[in-house]
Amino acid sequence: MKATCPSGQAAPGATLLGIMGPGGRVVFTPHGPSLTEDLRTHLESQVDGPLETRYRFATPCATTGCAFWDGACRALDAAHEEYPTAMAALPECGIRDTCRWWSQEGPTACAVCPQVRTRA
Template sequence: MKEIPTDKTTLCPSARPESENSVVFGIISGTVAEPRVAYLKQPQPITDELIAKASPITPAEIFRTAAPCAATGCQHFDGQDCRLATRIVENLPAATEELPPCSIRRDCRWWNQEGKAACMRCPQVITDNYKASELAVKVAAPHSN
């Protein structure tokens, strides 16, 4: 099996819950039409028990999770930057007027790459969102412009 290089010190704030060393840093709240991330004071490790308790829905429908950035092993990474973070900043409107109280900010790839602009849009990013807007779907696509 090919080993995927990761950046162990930088966290991807849009990682799948199944990712190695993933942590929950937010809970999905809001409404179906306008979901929002409620940030935890401290990130919590993802456990098999936590994933099992989320059934029958996916953990990514109720949790925002982060994990070490997969760097070149990720479809959004261009060798230097996370293109997902760039597309989010360029295309999505701000979801908040103040920086959210995020417990992973210091290690977050999006924060380190895009700064406050990424954080202002982060609360509306839901990993498994089956009611996502057309714009959100386009922004999430790895090869969209």
């Protein structure tokens, strides 16, 4: 099964992983829909600028096609440097079974994931 990137772009077929909520934390949509043209149009009406500034999407991991890839995903290293990792419980997540970050770090990745913004 192909690994899933929890910080993908709003590409056709991407899964809506969550919405940026209060304090800049992601509120996850555990069984988010796939990004269709109709959904894209609706979401674009809700945000000024790129969709990734307000929403998080999951896409297949691009491995060598990603600037963060060097045999493993280094986006997590950057996230750990920028964000605190304390949390009470794992967030509900619709991609944990295939998540690249989970497969690399397990719960430690989930601790920082809700704070990650694909685009500021």
